[in-house]
Every structure is written in C-alpha cells, then in structure tokens.
Amino acid sequence: MTYVNKPVRKTDAMALVTGKGVYVDDLAPRDCLIVKVLRSPYANAWVEEIHTEKALAVAGVVCVFTYKDVPQNRFTLAGQTYPEFSPYDRLILDPHLRFVGDAVAIVAGETEAAADQALKRIRVKYRVEEPLLDMRRAKDNPVLVHPEEDWEIRVSVGGDNRRNLCSTGCEEWGDVDKVLKECRYTVDRTYHTKANSQAMMETFRTCCYLDHAGRLNVLSSTQIPFHVRRIVGRALGIPASKVRVIKPRIGGGFGAKQTAVSDVYPAFVTWKTGRPSKIVYSRYESQICGSPRHEMEIRVRAGMDEHGIVKALDVYTLSNAGAYGEHGATTVGLTGHKAIPLYRHTEAYRFSYDVVYTNLQGAGAFRGYGATQGIYAVETAVNELAAQIGMDPVKIRELNMPLEGSPLHGYLDSEMADSCALDQCMARAKEMMDWDAKYPRRDMGSGKIRGVGVAMAMQGSSIAGVDVGGADLKLNEEGTYTLTLGCTDMGTGCDTILAQMAADCLDTKMENITVFGVDTDTSPYDSGSYASSTTYATGNAVMRACEALREKILEFGAGMLEADPEEADFDGEYVTCGEKKVSLSEIAFAATCGNNKELRVTRNYSSPISPPPYMVGMAEVEVDTQTGSVKVLDYVGVVDCGTPINPNLARVQTEGGIVQGIGMALFEDVRYSARGAVMENSLMQYKIPSRLDIGKVRVEFRSSYEKTGPFGAKSIGELVIDTPSPAITNAVYNAVGVQFRELPITPEKVAMAILEKEAGEKG
Amino acid sequence: MLKIRNYVKAADLAEAYELNQKKTACVLGGMVWLKMGNRSVSTAIDLSGLGLDTIRETEEEFVIGCMTPLRALETDEGLNAFTGGAMRESLRHIVGVQFRNCATVGGSIFGRYGFSDVLTMFLTLDSYVEMYRGGRIPMEEFASMKRDRDILVNVIVRKRPxxxxxxxxxxxxxxxxxxxxxxxxxxxxxxxxxxxxxxxxxxxxxxxxxxxxxxxxxxxxxxxxxxxxxxxxxxxxxxxxxxxxxxxxxxxxxxxxxxxxxxxxxxxxxxx
Amino acid sequence: MKVDFWLNGVRRSEEAQPDTLLLDFLRSRGCYSVKRGCETANCGLCTVLLDGKPVLSCSVLAVRADGKKVVTLEGLQKEAEEFGAFLADEGAEQCGFCNPGFVMNVLAMMKELEDPTEEEIQEYLAGNLCRCSGFAGQTRGILNYLRYKKSQGKGASKA
Structure with a gap:
C-alpha cells in the first residue's frame, strides 16, 4: 500500500492554511439579502397578534414573514434517513413558541442594518404560558410542549406528544434483578450530564439562490446535504427535485450540522422573493437556538462478584430533548447500546429510557451521540464498584473488557467483538501513564494532590442496516479519475482518506484522483457524515467502485488488445496480455471516441453490522485542594480504530475529541435562567478549552483488523470524546476521595466537596 | 450592536473634554467591551492621536498613558522589575495577546469593572489616576467614585519600594x-x-x-x-x-x- | 468617513461608516481570510496585524486604521504557505476556519519572541481557539517550523 496507513497531507490543506475563501459566507453572492430571525423572549408563549407594517416600512427591508405566511406541513430538522426516527414537530414559523430563542418571524433586508432595524419594529403580542423547564417533571406534566393535533412520528419509538414523550422503551436480557441480588457488590447511582454546545468555529449558515431553471440552490454548511434536500422540500411544500444542496468547505460540525438548523429560513426567503439570500448565525444564536448535546440523567445499577466480575447492568436514561425532538429517540439508544457491551461477563442487563420534551433549546447530535453520556455513567459506576471492592480499576477492566471473539451483550449491531484490540490498548495506556507507579494518588505537598483515572469506550462504525455510503468513479480522457462523493468532509479529511483508498485500489498516484463533493445534483446518494460512518461505509463504497471500474478498464483494454479479459491484467498503468499492452491514457482516449461502454461506476455500501472501535483513556490530574482547581496534567488515549487510514488525521481526531471531552468534564455547561434563557450564550460565557487548559495529550494506536472494513478500518470520529469525563471523574476521586456524579466538575464543586468531606471526617 | 453617529479623533484633550460633556458621547478605549454592547453613541472620541500610549519611567514614578495597551504593561521591563513580575501575572490571563493589544489601561481603569484584574493590580500599588480636570486622584479613591464626564489621561505608579x-x-x-x-x-x-x-x-x-x-x-x-x-x-x-x-x-x-x-x-x- | 491606510502593502483610500468594524470592512474589500467566530472578542479568528501588532479586527473601528498599515493573511501568502505546510504535515489544519487568525498570530509571535519555549508559545497563542485539533498537532507543527527556521538561519525569509 502506497497511501493507506500513511500520514498523507489533506488535499485541501494549503487552501485552508493560506486563508482562501472557500466557506459559505466567502462564496455567497455579493447581492444576497440578509436574513434574520426574530427570537422568542419566552419559553412557552403564543403569538396572539403580530404586526409587521412598521418593519416593512424600514428602508431596504424586502420582506417580513410570520407564521401566517408559511406552509403547514410539520417536519423535523434531524438529518436522518427517511423515515426519520425524529418526530415531525416543527413548522418554519409556528404561533406556539416553545423555548427562549424559538423563531417568531423572518426578515430579509438589503443590508444587515436594515434587517436589524426591522426586527426591532415588529410588534408582537404574546400570550405567555407557564413553561416546563425541568426534565424530571416533564413526563405526563399538564403543560404540554407539543399539544398540536398534527404532531407525527413515522417510526414507532414510543413517542407520545400528549405525555411530553419523544420516545420511551425498554430492552431486557436475563433476569437483571435476580442477578443483581446475587452480586456481592452493587451500586445504584444516578449520574447527571449537562447540555454542551458543539461550538464549531464556523456558526450555522446557509445561502440560497434560484438557478436558470428556477430551482432552489442551497449552499450550506452542513453534514447532511441529501437530508437537507428532503427537509427543505418538505418544509417549503415543494418537491425535493426542486432543491439542490451544495456543501463547500465547512468550519467544523461535530454533529451540530447533522440538524438543518439554519437552512429553512433563507430557503423560504429565496423561494418567495426569487432573490439570493443568506443567513449567518451569530455565536449568540448558535448558543441559544442551535442543537446541543442532550442533557441526561442516567441511573445505573451495577453488580459485581467477589472476584471483580461485572455480572449485571441496569441502565435507565432520562434524556432532555428540549422543545423539539431532533435525534432524541436515537441518541438515547446509544447510552445503553454503547456502554453495556463494554462488560463481557454480564449475565443479565436492562436498558430503559424516556426522552422528554421541555421548553428549552432543542437538543441534537453531538459527537458521541448519547454514547458519551452512557459510557460516562456506566464507567463511573464500575469505578465506584472498584472502589467498593478495593481493586484497581484497571484490573477490573482487564477482567471484564471485550476481547476478540467475545460476545457484546446489549450491542444490537454485531453479536461478537470480531476485531478488538482493547486489551492491547489497556496494556499500552498503562505503560504510557506509568499507572502502577501513579495509582491512586501522590501528595505533592502544599495542598496539591495528583491522581490518575481510567475509562474505556466503544462506539460503532455507521448505523447498521441504515446508512448508505456512495461513491461515483469515472475515468477521464487523460487517464485520471474523478471520485464524486456524497459524504461531507467537515475538516476531518474524509475527502483525502477516501482518495488514499482509491489511489491504492487503482494502483495510481493520489494526484491522479480528483475528489468532488458535495452536490446533490451530481453526487451519489450518501447518508452524510455522521454516526462514525464515512471511513467505514463510504470507504467500502469507494473500494467497490474502484474494483468495478478496474474490471471495466481491464475489459476495455483487453478489447483494444483483442485479448480475452480473463488472460489480461491491469496494473494501474497498463492493460497487458502477454507481450501486448495498452496504456491507461490510451484506453481513456479510446473511450471518448465511438464508444458505447461507460468507464464510470457508482457503488453503494450499507453494512448489516456496525463494528465497534475501542479506546482506553487515562487521565492524570492535579487537584488544588484549597481552591478546588483540577488541572489535567496528562491524558493518554490508546485507540483501536482498526487500520488508521491516515495516522496523522486519526491522531488529530483523537486529540481533538479528547480535548472536547476535557471541556465537557471540567467546565463546559449550558445552563438556563429561571425563565428558561441560556446563560452561556457566547464564547465569553461558554468556555471551551484553550490551549492552556488541557495539559499534555498523548495518543497511540493499537490496531485490530476489521475484516469488513476498508483495508481493515473501523471508525474513529466519535469514540474519542467518550473517555475523558469518566477518566477525569475517576482521577479526581483517586486524588481526593470525592466522588462526583455530575458534570462539569468545576473548581467550586471540588472545593466545596472537599470541605464537606473534611467536616464529615471531623464530625 | 454598537452604533456610532460621529467619530472624532481629538486634536487635544481640551477638545476631547468638551465633546465628552454630552451624555451620549463616549471616549474610546480599546473597544473590546464597548463594541459588545448595544449603545448608541453620538460622538465617539478617539484619543489615539495624542501620544498617550506610552509608559514613561522617571526616578519617582511610572506615568502610563491612558491609551497604553494592556500588552505593553505586561511586557514593560521597568514595571515588571518594579513589581517583581506581578504586573505580568495580573494581565497574562486576560483572553489573549491580540485582546491585550487592543484593550487599554485607560479603558480598564476608567470602567472600574468588577472583574478587572487591572484595577486589582493597580490598587495593590501606590497608584493614582490623572484626570484632565480632576487632577491626580489616589486609585483607591477613584475606584469608589461614580463615573463622571472627566477624561482619564494617565495612570501613575509611584515607585515606593x-x-x-x-x-x-x-x-x-x-x-x-x-x-x-x-x-x-x-x-x-x-x-x-x-x-x-x-x-x-x-x-x-x-x-x-x-x-x-x-x-x-x-x-x-x-x-x-x-x-x-x-x-x-x-x-x-x-x-x-x-x-x-x-x-x-x-x-x-x-x-x-x-x-x-x-x-x-x-x-x-x-x-x- | 475617509480612511487612508495601507492594506497588505497597498495604499488605499476608502469610505467607512464611523461604526464599521475593521473585520467587516476588510471582508467587504475581499479579504475573506478574516473570519468571525464570536461577537465577544474571545476566539481570535479575526486576527490581523495593525502596524505590525496582532489585534482583533472585530474590536477595532475601521476608521482607526487611518494612517496605519493593515496586514491580513492575503498579504502574507508566502509566509502562510511556509508555516502552513508544517501545520498540514500534522493534519492539524482540520476544518481550517480558525487557521487564518491562528497563522497570523503565529507569524506575529515569530517576530515578537525570540526562540520561544513551548510554554511561551502556548501563552502567546492562548487567544486563538480551535475546536477541531485539540491544539497538540498545532504545537507539533509550530515546534517543527521553529526548528526548520533555526536550521535556515536566523531571520531567513521573515516577513
């Protein structure tokens, strides 16, 4: 292999580092109308009267739309395969406003100043109702977030808008209560994770214009072009065939852009006015009406025998969907499905859940997609068990973790751990951290104590039986290839790694492969880049396309040589048969003249299984016992993602995920005021890690080989955010003996808990 | 969004003071705070043409012009030698170098912000503000004064060992x-x-x-x-x-x- | 109001409103490298050089550029390519949206700090947020670049 498993530079790298204008707002036509949205000041209110005359009178204001102007078909903004698991609970504008920040009206102006001025001049009379802000009281609360008759969900996930339920369910295997009763050691604890904001550097944004055929062109910073095509069509009440979606370079996504947050507003404006328009969300809007991680409360009952074998897990997740149900039913599933199978000896498990509506910002997809929350809870519960039994938490995991060929209890998308090097990951992490020397704590004097902590994690590789990767490959006349994709590179480098695969499959140089994407008019269908699917699913599609095109080239060349294809050979440059040979460019040129055989193929790949990648994370923290500050000194991550197609990009994915995880563990929090307004509504208030907040982050790979993956690869994108929260929680516990069950672990919480503990010990 | 109707680069302090007597006028500091608000400013008064962006050290004191960026304080050898590096320590955590190249000492002190590292630091020293009209006022007294329409010209640190x-x-x-x-x-x-x-x-x-x-x-x-x-x-x-x-x-x-x-x-x- | 200034070495005379921010002013004049990541002066994406110093163009009035030299990444393409290659060789550019502001500040740091330690580098760049890379790859790229510059001899091809 020339390219696969090599640290190849990203094909767009130099354009990005030199600051070329390759993003939505750089490419938007200069004469775009500026679209702005009036946001609800109330968490639960109805628009009783709305007057737009004064707004329309502002010079430069082109249109003002209210709920009276929009189509009445409900839809979801969730970027999911049809039929979506998310309820159709939205209108472009709805007289019922369900959270602080919900859309009241749409304004478009020739300038930003005009649009801003118009927003101020819209007069609204609201009927304010009592909001439902506490997820624990949401189920069967008399305050209904979605009382409407036309609320609909097309897949049975237990949703019921009359009960504020977005989804509910229970899965059981064995008699979990009986096994728990038999266990010598048990814990029954509830863990609380908060909403987090993806805070990708490029906020949500979309630009729209009509083309020569009167079709709506949507240039969007999105992870889900093909879903946006369907969603915009449905929202506007027009055929999806009238919608074309183009994804340029995008400034990060992390799941935020798996929801079509910003698309419908300019789409509606352009469709109505015929004029190009764009919306660029402010950071404020991205924080208050984006698509953050679901807040969850997870109760874990776990049982262990006297030898440290985890026998039973009972997980109940309460998930806060907020005002709209995007990704609610699906994220919750991962809290069990990706956490319970980490323990191979379980004899019984139960996984049950409720996803509830509240009058808060609607949640969405965020890297990890529920697995992050579930793994935090289960890993912390197991660490609590380890403390109870007095065993090293690493030892507990060595006894219980999935091994190659062992069963994955509770994992619905593969019965067995077919490819798994988690044991090697643990061994290597232990070495890198010098665990045995550092566990559990070291007193550094002056009130500083260092502790180490551990957690492991798994994720999936694409949604089994659902996700479709697509690749379209053609030979150009000079003997180069064009690889057209429908997956969405969002900085992750999938355009590059798929070209690496193609180059190796075609025995050619990467320079000979032009990657194009994404344009729903020309790209092959692809579900999009989410659910850790692209390397695995689209990678397989690329391999199939290459294989098929090679056969066609071989046949074509053999035809030119008047040879039997069975006896000919294609080495990437020449088709040969005995002494005779014809070059690829000769074949390519021949194919452009008097030819009826296409040297072009499109291939799909959808997998019936979702092979999990695995990871071990270990944190060393230093706690200042007086101020409560927790400093991450060192974070070690050892990953089994199968074959890393591009070790540099896999490493940076891992480092980036770990650092986001550190933010989640220690300070990232989306909190709401008493009236339901987001408090962390800017990057001044919502603190993401700076380079001074993270200590050393060290990453290595221990690779299994996944037979069903391209070149043995599995996924990496999401897995890497899962370990920091439990590992850091464990490290803090090991340092100072205080067990936290809520994130983030802020200095104040630590200082106060230490004081309380000391008071308890004295008293 | 911040709205500014007129912008005047003051020719001297007298002009700046005169313009600033209007309630809706505003003296510009480094703009990092001002631009976040929703204020409507009738006249924005810029002092950046008046040479007030330097730190002068004499035998007795440091005279720090109001337009001196925080970054200049942070890297000033004299101030750091005098404070044993405390000046740098008080500033280096504030957002980032680019932010501190914008934010000015005058803006930070005049604003008397609750969160101000800068005000805390100067209160620790034997320091004064020099107001255009009000003259020299001890920092502690200034910190508890109400905002008025005077103009902060210099911040003075007396070199008491x-x-x-x-x-x-x-x-x-x-x-x-x-x-x-x-x-x-x-x-x-x-x-x-x-x-x-x-x-x-x-x-x-x-x-x-x-x-x-x-x-x-x-x-x-x-x-x-x-x-x-x-x-x-x-x-x-x-x-x-x-x-x-x-x-x-x-x-x-x-x-x-x-x-x-x-x-x-x-x-x-x-x-x- | 009239603003007479130098944009990437070229003398310009342009009109700006009293409240136009330098960031919007520059983008409207084709400097698309200048990005906005927040409205609160926290992200560093809009970093440009004003008379040689890195500043947040979101917090500078365009009229204050009068008489000054403004440099954006469009004016430092050679340097951006040179340093950017080291970033690219780590895969640390990722989505690229924070790159222009980050590269600007790295180049400013190269001018301001002589032979910085890793700690000094981290502190100098703390105001440049990045949500993709986790920073470690950026640091590796910078350290490799510094080694390269050292091996090239002091001051070689400095901006």
Missing part, C-alpha cells in the same frame, strides 16, 4: 477571574486587595493592625499573621455569587488567596 504578588482564581485559564487578590509590602506594612468579588476591587482594611510591621516579623509570626488576616478577610470582605461562582466559594477563595499572597510577599513561597 515594595514587594508585591498577584493571584487569581479562574474557572478556565483565560476566563474572567472568579476572584483576584493582590498583596504588597510597602514601608514594612502589608496590604491586600481583593477583586472580582464579583463587584469592584477593594483594599482590605486592617483595623486590628494584624499586618502592621509584617515585613519585620519572623517567619513564624508572618505565618500566623497571614493566617489571621486571611481569616479576618474571609469574614470582612463582602462577596457575592454570579454565573461563575457562588458567594460561599468566593469567601473561601478570599481566605485561600489572601494567605497565599501574604506568604508570597512575606518571602515564604507562594504556596500553602
């Missing part, structure tokens, strides 16, 4: 402080300033004379005095809660940081 230290507690490295604490030892007596309470920084009075003669004390006496004063500050300094921390936690930090700062200026190391 001192030892000083600066500490802050933050939830993340470049966030606003949860609490700030400066301490200095001048003429043998120690002084402690607490800021980000979250209201304005204040010097902690020492009615019991716990810190009198701190410089002359033995190590053990210093230790006791630091402990005692930290306990005193814990009960005497008014603190409150805000988004970043509760009042209860801030009170705890008053104690911890006061002790650390006093130990630092007492030459007992800065830990513990």
């Amino acid at each position: 001192l030892v000083c230290a600066y500490f802050s507690q933050r939830n993340t490295a470049t966030d606003f402080p949860v609490l700030t604490c400066g301490a200095s030892l001048m003429d043998g007596n120690a002084r402690v300033v607490i800021g980000a309470r979250p209201s304005r920084a204040m010097a902690v009075q020492d009615p019991g004379g716990i810190l009198t003669g701190f410089g002359e004390m033995t190590g053990e006496q210093k230790e006791k005095a630091a402990e005692a004063f930290a306990e005193y500050a814990f009960s005497a300094v008014a603190v409150n809660g805000n988004m970043r921390a509760s009042g209860e936690y801030r009170a705890l930090l008053v104690k911890v940081l006061t002790k650390r700062a006093l130990r630092a200026v007492g030459g007992m190391g800065n830990e513990g």
Whole structure:
C-alpha cells in the first residue's frame, strides 16, 4: 500500500492554511439579502397578534414573514434517513413558541442594518404560558410542549406528544434483578450530564439562490446535504427535485450540522422573493437556538462478584430533548447500546429510557451521540464498584473488557467483538501513564494532590442496516479519475482518506484522483457524515467502485488488445496480455471516441453490522485542594480504530475529541435562567478549552483488523470524546476521595466537596 | 450592536473634554467591551492621536498613558522589575495577546469593572489616576467614585519600594477571574486587595493592625499573621455569587488567596 | 468617513461608516481570510496585524486604521504557505476556519519572541481557539517550523 496507513497531507490543506475563501459566507453572492430571525423572549408563549407594517416600512427591508405566511406541513430538522426516527414537530414559523430563542418571524433586508432595524419594529403580542423547564417533571406534566393535533412520528419509538414523550422503551436480557441480588457488590447511582454546545468555529449558515431553471440552490454548511434536500422540500411544500444542496468547505460540525438548523429560513426567503439570500448565525444564536448535546440523567445499577466480575447492568436514561425532538429517540439508544457491551461477563442487563420534551433549546447530535453520556455513567459506576471492592480499576477492566471473539451483550449491531484490540490498548495506556507507579494518588505537598483515572469506550462504525455510503468513479480522457462523493468532509479529511483508498485500489498516484463533493445534483446518494460512518461505509463504497471500474478498464483494454479479459491484467498503468499492452491514457482516449461502454461506476455500501472501535483513556490530574482547581496534567488515549487510514488525521481526531471531552468534564455547561434563557450564550460565557487548559495529550494506536472494513478500518470520529469525563471523574476521586456524579466538575464543586468531606471526617 | 453617529479623533484633550460633556458621547478605549454592547453613541472620541500610549519611567514614578495597551504593561521591563513580575501575572490571563493589544489601561481603569484584574493590580500599588480636570486622584479613591464626564489621561505608579504578588482564581485559564487578590509590602506594612468579588476591587482594611510591621516579623509570626488576616478577610470582605461562582466559594477563595499572597510577599513561597 | 491606510502593502483610500468594524470592512474589500467566530472578542479568528501588532479586527473601528498599515493573511501568502505546510504535515489544519487568525498570530509571535519555549508559545497563542485539533498537532507543527527556521538561519525569509 502506497497511501493507506500513511500520514498523507489533506488535499485541501494549503487552501485552508493560506486563508482562501472557500466557506459559505466567502462564496455567497455579493447581492444576497440578509436574513434574520426574530427570537422568542419566552419559553412557552403564543403569538396572539403580530404586526409587521412598521418593519416593512424600514428602508431596504424586502420582506417580513410570520407564521401566517408559511406552509403547514410539520417536519423535523434531524438529518436522518427517511423515515426519520425524529418526530415531525416543527413548522418554519409556528404561533406556539416553545423555548427562549424559538423563531417568531423572518426578515430579509438589503443590508444587515436594515434587517436589524426591522426586527426591532415588529410588534408582537404574546400570550405567555407557564413553561416546563425541568426534565424530571416533564413526563405526563399538564403543560404540554407539543399539544398540536398534527404532531407525527413515522417510526414507532414510543413517542407520545400528549405525555411530553419523544420516545420511551425498554430492552431486557436475563433476569437483571435476580442477578443483581446475587452480586456481592452493587451500586445504584444516578449520574447527571449537562447540555454542551458543539461550538464549531464556523456558526450555522446557509445561502440560497434560484438557478436558470428556477430551482432552489442551497449552499450550506452542513453534514447532511441529501437530508437537507428532503427537509427543505418538505418544509417549503415543494418537491425535493426542486432543491439542490451544495456543501463547500465547512468550519467544523461535530454533529451540530447533522440538524438543518439554519437552512429553512433563507430557503423560504429565496423561494418567495426569487432573490439570493443568506443567513449567518451569530455565536449568540448558535448558543441559544442551535442543537446541543442532550442533557441526561442516567441511573445505573451495577453488580459485581467477589472476584471483580461485572455480572449485571441496569441502565435507565432520562434524556432532555428540549422543545423539539431532533435525534432524541436515537441518541438515547446509544447510552445503553454503547456502554453495556463494554462488560463481557454480564449475565443479565436492562436498558430503559424516556426522552422528554421541555421548553428549552432543542437538543441534537453531538459527537458521541448519547454514547458519551452512557459510557460516562456506566464507567463511573464500575469505578465506584472498584472502589467498593478495593481493586484497581484497571484490573477490573482487564477482567471484564471485550476481547476478540467475545460476545457484546446489549450491542444490537454485531453479536461478537470480531476485531478488538482493547486489551492491547489497556496494556499500552498503562505503560504510557506509568499507572502502577501513579495509582491512586501522590501528595505533592502544599495542598496539591495528583491522581490518575481510567475509562474505556466503544462506539460503532455507521448505523447498521441504515446508512448508505456512495461513491461515483469515472475515468477521464487523460487517464485520471474523478471520485464524486456524497459524504461531507467537515475538516476531518474524509475527502483525502477516501482518495488514499482509491489511489491504492487503482494502483495510481493520489494526484491522479480528483475528489468532488458535495452536490446533490451530481453526487451519489450518501447518508452524510455522521454516526462514525464515512471511513467505514463510504470507504467500502469507494473500494467497490474502484474494483468495478478496474474490471471495466481491464475489459476495455483487453478489447483494444483483442485479448480475452480473463488472460489480461491491469496494473494501474497498463492493460497487458502477454507481450501486448495498452496504456491507461490510451484506453481513456479510446473511450471518448465511438464508444458505447461507460468507464464510470457508482457503488453503494450499507453494512448489516456496525463494528465497534475501542479506546482506553487515562487521565492524570492535579487537584488544588484549597481552591478546588483540577488541572489535567496528562491524558493518554490508546485507540483501536482498526487500520488508521491516515495516522496523522486519526491522531488529530483523537486529540481533538479528547480535548472536547476535557471541556465537557471540567467546565463546559449550558445552563438556563429561571425563565428558561441560556446563560452561556457566547464564547465569553461558554468556555471551551484553550490551549492552556488541557495539559499534555498523548495518543497511540493499537490496531485490530476489521475484516469488513476498508483495508481493515473501523471508525474513529466519535469514540474519542467518550473517555475523558469518566477518566477525569475517576482521577479526581483517586486524588481526593470525592466522588462526583455530575458534570462539569468545576473548581467550586471540588472545593466545596472537599470541605464537606473534611467536616464529615471531623464530625 | 454598537452604533456610532460621529467619530472624532481629538486634536487635544481640551477638545476631547468638551465633546465628552454630552451624555451620549463616549471616549474610546480599546473597544473590546464597548463594541459588545448595544449603545448608541453620538460622538465617539478617539484619543489615539495624542501620544498617550506610552509608559514613561522617571526616578519617582511610572506615568502610563491612558491609551497604553494592556500588552505593553505586561511586557514593560521597568514595571515588571518594579513589581517583581506581578504586573505580568495580573494581565497574562486576560483572553489573549491580540485582546491585550487592543484593550487599554485607560479603558480598564476608567470602567472600574468588577472583574478587572487591572484595577486589582493597580490598587495593590501606590497608584493614582490623572484626570484632565480632576487632577491626580489616589486609585483607591477613584475606584469608589461614580463615573463622571472627566477624561482619564494617565495612570501613575509611584515607585515606593515594595514587594508585591498577584493571584487569581479562574474557572478556565483565560476566563474572567472568579476572584483576584493582590498583596504588597510597602514601608514594612502589608496590604491586600481583593477583586472580582464579583463587584469592584477593594483594599482590605486592617483595623486590628494584624499586618502592621509584617515585613519585620519572623517567619513564624508572618505565618500566623497571614493566617489571621486571611481569616479576618474571609469574614470582612463582602462577596457575592454570579454565573461563575457562588458567594460561599468566593469567601473561601478570599481566605485561600489572601494567605497565599501574604506568604508570597512575606518571602515564604507562594504556596500553602 | 475617509480612511487612508495601507492594506497588505497597498495604499488605499476608502469610505467607512464611523461604526464599521475593521473585520467587516476588510471582508467587504475581499479579504475573506478574516473570519468571525464570536461577537465577544474571545476566539481570535479575526486576527490581523495593525502596524505590525496582532489585534482583533472585530474590536477595532475601521476608521482607526487611518494612517496605519493593515496586514491580513492575503498579504502574507508566502509566509502562510511556509508555516502552513508544517501545520498540514500534522493534519492539524482540520476544518481550517480558525487557521487564518491562528497563522497570523503565529507569524506575529515569530517576530515578537525570540526562540520561544513551548510554554511561551502556548501563552502567546492562548487567544486563538480551535475546536477541531485539540491544539497538540498545532504545537507539533509550530515546534517543527521553529526548528526548520533555526536550521535556515536566523531571520531567513521573515516577513
């Protein structure tokens, strides 16, 4: 292999580092109308009267739309395969406003100043109702977030808008209560994770214009072009065939852009006015009406025998969907499905859940997609068990973790751990951290104590039986290839790694492969880049396309040589048969003249299984016992993602995920005021890690080989955010003996808990 | 969004003062705070043409022009030598270098922001503001004054020999402080300033004379005095809660940081 | 109001409103490298050089550029390519949206700090947020670049 498993530079790298204008707002036509949205000041209110005359009178204001102007078909903004698991609970504008920040009206102006001025001049009379802000009281609360008759969900996930339920369910295997009763050691604890904001550097944004055929062109910073095509069509009440979606370079996504947050507003404006328009969300809007991680409360009952074998897990997740149900039913599933199978000896498990509506910002997809929350809870519960039994938490995991060929209890998308090097990951992490020397704590004097902590994690590789990767490959006349994709590179480098695969499959140089994407008019269908699917699913599609095109080239060349294809050979440059040979460019040129055989193929790949990648994370923290500050000194991550197609990009994915995880563990929090307004509504208030907040982050790979993956690869994108929260929680516990069950672990919480503990010990 | 109707680059301070008498006028500092608000400014007055962006050091004092960026204070060798690096320590956590190249000392001090590291630091020193009309005013007095329409021209630091230290507690490295604490030892007596309470920084009075003669004390006496004063500050300094921390936690930090700062200026190391 | 200034070495005379921010002013004049990541002066994406110093163009009035030299990444393409290659060789450019501001500040740091330690580098760049890379790859790229510059001899091809 020339390219696969090599640290190849990203094909767009130099354009990005030199600051070329390759993003939505750089490419938007200069004469775009500026679209702005009036946001609800109330968490639960109805628009009783709305007057737009004064707004329309502002010079430069082109249109003002209210709920009276929009189509009445409900839809979801969730970027999911049809039929979506998310309820159709939205209108472009709805007289019922369900959270602080919900859309009241749409304004478009020739300038930003005009649009801003118009927003101020819209007069609204609201009927304010009592909001439902506490997820624990949401189920069967008399305050209904979605009382409407036309609320609909097309897949049975237990949703019921009359009960504020977005989804509910229970899965059981064995008699979990009986096994728990038999266990010598048990814990029954509830863990609380908060909403987090993806805070990708490029906020949500979309630009729209009509083309020569009167079709709506949507240039969007999105992870889900093909879903946006369907969603915009449905929202506007027009055929999806009238919608074309183009994804340029995008400034990060992390799941935020798996929801079509910003698309419908300019789409509606352009469709109505015929004029190009764009919306660029402010950071404020991205924080208050984006698509953050679901807040969850997870109760874990776990049982262990006297030898440290985890026998039973009972997980109940309460998930806060907020005002709209995007990704609610699906994220919750991962809290069990990706956490319970980490323990191979379980004899019984139960996984049950409720996803509830509240009058808060609607949640969405965020890297990890529920697995992050579930793994935090289960890993912390197991660490609590380890403390109870007095065993090293690493030892507990060595006894219980999935091994190659062992069963994955509770994992619905593969019965067995077919490819798994988690044991090697643990061994290597232990070495890198010098665990045995550092566990559990070291007193550094002056009130500083260092502790180490551990957690492991798994994720999936694409949604089994659902996700479709697509690749379209053609030979150009000079003997180069064009690889057209429908997956969405969002900085992750999938355009590059798929070209690496193609180059190796075609025995050619990467320079000979032009990657194009994404344009729903020309790209092959692809579900999009989410659910850790692209390397695995689209990678397989690329391999199939290459294989098929090679056969066609071989046949074509053999035809030119008047040879039997069975006896000919294609080495990437020449088709040969005995002494005779014809070059690829000769074949390519021949194919452009008097030819009826296409040297072009499109291939799909959808997998019936979702092979999990695995990871071990270990944190060393230093706690200042007086101020409560927790400093991450060192974070070690050892990953089994199968074959890393591009070790540099896999490493940076891992480092980036770990650092986001550190933010989640220690300070990232989306909190709401008493009236339901987001408090962390800017990057001044919502603190993401700076380079001074993270200590050393060290990453290595221990690779299994996944037979069903391209070149043995599995996924990496999401897995890497899962370990920091439990590992850091464990490290803090090991340092100072205080067990936290809520994130983030802020200095104040630590200082106060230490004081309380000391008071308890004295008293 | 900030709206500005007129922009005037003042030719001299007299003109700036004149323009600033209108309530809707505004003297521009570094703009980092101003531009975040929704103010409508009739006349924005820019002092950047008046040569007020330098730090002059004389035998007796430092004269710091109001337009001096925080980054210049942070990197000024004279100020850092004089404060033993405390000046740098008080500034380096503020967002980032680019931010500190914009934000000015005049804007920071004139605003008398509760979260201000800068105000805490200057209160720790023997410092003054020089107002265009009001003349020289001790920093402590200025800090408690109401905003008026005068113009802050210079910040003055008198070079009274001192030892000083600066500490802050933050939830993340470049966030606003949860609490700030400066301490200095001048003429043998120690002084402690607490800021980000979250209201304005204040010097902690020492009615019991716990810190009198701190410089002359033995190590053990210093230790006791630091402990005692930290306990005193814990009960005497008014603190409150805000988004970043509760009042209860801030009170705890008053104690911890006061002790650390006093130990630092007492030459007992800065830990513990 | 009229603003007479140098944009990437070219003398310009342009009109700006009194409240136009330098960031919007520059983008409207084709400097698309200048990005906005927040409205609160926290992200560093809009970093440009004003008379040689890195500043947040979101917090500078365009009229204050009068008489000054403004440099954006469009004016430092050679340097951006040179340093950017080291970033690219780590895969640390990722989505690229924070790159222009980050590269600007790295180049400013190279001018301001002589032979910076890793700690000094982290502190100098703390105001440049990045949500993709986790920073470690950026640091590796910078350290490799510094080694390269050292091996090239001091001051070689400095901006």
